Amino acid sequence: MTFIGMDHGTTGISFCIMSDDEEILDVFKIDREDSKSGKVSAIEELSKRCDFSSVKLMAITYAMGDGFNRILPIDKVEDRGILSIAGAGKVTGGGTSVFSELESSNIPTIMIPGLHKNSTSLNELFNAAYSHQASPEKVSISYNALKETGWKNFIVADISSNSVDILIEDSKIKGAIDACLGAMGIVHGPIDLEMIRDIDEGRKTANECFSHAGAIKIAGIDGKVANMKDQLLENYVNGDEKAKLAIDTLIMTVAMEIAGLDVVCENDIEGIVLTGSVGSATEPFNFEDEINKYFKGKYELRAISKESGAIGAAQIARDVFNGEKEILGIEVDLS
Template sequence: MAFIGMDHGTTGISFCIMDDDAEIIDIFKIDREDSKSGKVSAIEELSKRCDLESVKLMAITYAMGDGISDILPTEKVEDRGILSINGAGKVTGGGTSVFSELENSNIPSIMIPGLHKNSTSLDELFNAAYSHQASPEKVSISYNAIKETGWQNFIVADISSNSVNILIEDSKIKGAIDACLGAMGIVHGPIDLEMIRDIDEGRRTANECFSHAGAVKIAGIDGKVANMKNQLLENYRNGDEKAKLAIDTLIMTVAMEIAGLVVVCENEIEGIVLTGSIGSATEPFNFEDEINKYFKNKYELKVISKESGAIGAAQIAYDVYNGEDNILGINVDLS
């Protein structure tokens, strides 16, 4: 018996396979370009690691997830659970290829929704303020965070190519701040006044602005998403002043966003969970130490795996299969 979680991430598609005791069997990642070109098959990679006939349930995250509000069987989800692929950052087609493979397989699966204005599980103030708050893998990341910590009131800071911070209150997701609204990630970030002018005057599209509004904007780096991140970190290692300013600015914006969520939490928060390739980083800088310079040991910080999206999705699959009908306030509808 096996359970699978899929994280539809910015730089690649990650999978976590768990056994019937919810112990991790394997975690692996498929590069988006390799998937799109057909060089790597998700089904073939999964079959190398487990007997696909033994898979009882797989939990899938895909794109914005703004077309659904409940956790649903994949076969009952229309248009892959999204309203539009536009405005979602750089589109390579790799995630679409993987989804098509899984959709055409015989593996029973469910889809996790994103957090958006039609999500009945969220605080109405967040829904009134923002049309979109987070994509589906932020739900699975939050689920892994609650499993790892046992906390009921906390903030999840997922810092990678983009930065999304999620507020958990009474073990339910209260709301989140999306990458285009608040803190910078490595690649994506908020659209500011200069970018609005560029958009209005036809120099760049909104999506082009969003996809260059992170730390790479400050460091003057462009290219493929994965390459930009690696180049920025390499420049930082080499003592490049622009790279250091970029990372320091990213950390400052993340601290501001977390602090804002702390203010609107009605309960005392128990701590802050850090994840993502940057949030869990220990070199060339220690993200936990750097963010704590702002919080001055006021909150407990807990670093979890950068693969928490895939792990949490597998945990959701396991728990839903075993009868759980509510995940972090989100309804499970298998009817």
């Protein structure tokens, strides 16, 4: 038996193929532009790597996931599980192409919801404060973190194109801080006063501001989303002062966000899980060492795979197939 997990990420769509005993058989990523153009087919790539007759269940994430609040079979989710694609960062259409392929396949598939104001599993204070807290892959990332650490009370820091930090308490997601609200990522970040003025005066849309509010804003980098991280790190290695300031600022904002989530946790935090292409980085800087300068050894820090979104989704597929009725406080409904 095999299980598949899909992470609908910002720069690409990642897949994990896993055996029944949780052995990772393969992890791969499809570039969004390649998917949109038809250059690469998700189904073809999967068929090269596994026999579909052996796949018992696939778990996928898509966009904001704000149109539903339970883990459901794909045919029970309306409108691909989203209220709107607007305001969700740069849209390429690559993820839509992959979703269409998977939806028309014969692979049994479930969808993972995002965390939003209609999520019954979350602390009501978070739902009252924020209309949206995290997209669905943050659920699968958190599940992989739970499996990797065995902790019950911890914070997940997912740092890549955007930064989202998630609070898990008593093995349930209590709440999270979305990318447009708190810490910077490489590309996306919080909308501040200057940006609000740009929006009000018609110079930029809110989405344009959000999509250029991360570390790239400080470093003065623009272009294709998939290339921005590499450009920033190249500039950093070459001693560019703006790139160094951008990375240092990103780390500072993440530290503030983690500390804020710790404050509202009723239990003692067992540790911080770091993931994402930046959060798990050891070169050209070690993210764990850099952020620990703020924490001064207060927390145990654990870095997990930057592909934790796809891995966690495969773990969810496996556990749901084997009868799990709840994932991190989110109800599973296969009826």
